Amino acid sequence: MEFRFNVNEIFKQPIVQVGHTLIPQGFKGDRRALWDTLSKVTDIVNAMGSASATAQGLTKPITSADRLRNSENQNLYLLIEPNACNGKGAVTGLLKTGQKGLYVFDRDGHHYHVQAPCILDFYVHESRQRTGFGKTLFEHMLQKETVHPEKLAIDRPSDKFLGFLKKHYSLVDPIKQMNNYVVYDGFFPSVKEMEATNNNSNSPNKNMRGANGLQAQIVTSPYGRYGAPRPACSMGQIIHNQSSAVAAQEPTGKMYRNIYIDLFMIH
Numbered sequence: 001m002e003f004r005f006n007v008n009e010i011f012k013q014p015i016v017q018v019g020h021t022l023i024p025q026g027f028k029g030d031r032r033a034l035w036d037t038l039s040k041v042t043d044i045v046n047a048m049g050s051a052s053a054t055a056q057g058l059t060k061p062i063t064s065a066d067r068l069r070n071s072e073n074q075n076l077y078l079l080i081e082p083n084a085c086n087g088k089g090a091v092t093g094l095l096k097t098g099q100k101g102l103y104v105f106d107r108d109g110h111h112y113h114v115q116a117p118c119i120l121d122f123y124v125h126e127s128r129q130r131t132g133f134g135k136t137l138f139e140h141m142l143q144k145e146t147v148h149p150e151k152l153a154i155d156r157p158s159d160k161f162l163g164f165l166k167k168h169y170s171l172v173d174p175i176k177q178m179n180n181y182v183v184y185d186g187f188f189p190s191v192k193e194m195e196a197t198n199n200n201s202n203s204p205n206k207n208m209r210g211a212n213g214l215q216a217q218i219v220t221s222p223y224g225r226y227g228a229p230r231p232a233c234s235m236g237q238i239i240h241n242q243s244s245a246v247a248a249q250e251p252t253g254k255m256y257r258n259i260y261i262d263l264f265m266i267h
């Protein structure tokens with residue numbers, strides 16, 4: 001995307017990270033230069049955020065300078081093409097990540113309360129899609145945040161993004177969540193991690209920190225009926241569209257009770 005000003009004067013690297021201050025890395029200058037730079041960064045973030053929203057068919061941008069200013073736990077990466085537009089440079093891609101507290105279900109219907117790294121917004125300019133720019137930007141983020149792709153929760157991924165994850169990271173069969181996020185099998189703590197935590201704690205609500213910083217709490221209760229071993233959760237089956245599992249048997253009072261328990265525990 002082209003701007004009326006020289007992008008290279010603001011961003012000196014091919015991939016830059018913009019935080020809540022909106023001040024570019026390595027900025028040097030007086031107060032006047034700072035205001036000028038902030039105004040240009042604001043224009044860039046707003047324009048790229050709007051283009052991303054349009055590309056995804058959203059009515060409101062997920063990324064804007066205002067939103068970024070108000071959220072300290074989000075990272076925005078911008079991909080710059082320094083040689084584009086007769087040397088004025090262009091901004092080609094945007095990737096926004098952030099930590100979110102989420103309730104997520106695995107395939108068996110167990111639910112977890114996690115503090116997870118999330119992909120919130122991802123966009124490459126139409127003229128550059130499918131030429132590897134998205135992969136370059138995404139790889140940069142993975143390295144910076146030392147996270148593996150399967151440990152990410154993705155907010156409302158588009159078909160293009162699902163295709164991207166399949167092609168570059170062999171991520172298939174996404175587990176769609178009620179909150180519109182998507183995760184993959186490797187997202188959840190492994191059996192080994194769960195056993196290690198179970199051995200070290202008597203607490204019914206197990207806190208786990210999996211690889212790459214995923215912090216999960218398996219939500220269970222030791223008391224009364226909630227403490228009893230439960231069959232595969234019917235609500236989980238419904239959520240994950242495992243219709244055969246649900247349709248194979250008539251709903252019983254017990255199944256309805258499990259649905260009720262799961263609903264009760266989510267809220």
Ligand SMILES: CC(=O)SCCNC(=O)CCNC(=O)[C@H](O)C(C)(C)COP(=O)(O)OP(=O)(O)OC[C@H]1O[C@@H](n2cnc3c(N)ncnc32)[C@H](O)[C@@H]1OP(=O)(O)O
Nearest residue numbers: 121122123124129130131132134135157158161163164167
């Ligand atoms: C959480 C969210 O932000 S969800 C929203 C994701 N963003 C969008 O959908 C906006 C529009 N799309 C885009 O901006 C881009 O296509 C991105 C960001 C998804 C991917 O960036 P790109 O630079 O195109 O990715 P890159 O070139 O590295 O990889 C290409 C692969 O991505 C997938 N992909 C990219 N564009 C398309 C498309 N138009 N149709 C289908 N698959 C696509 C394919 O798997 C493709 O591989 P292929 O060309 O061999 O089929």
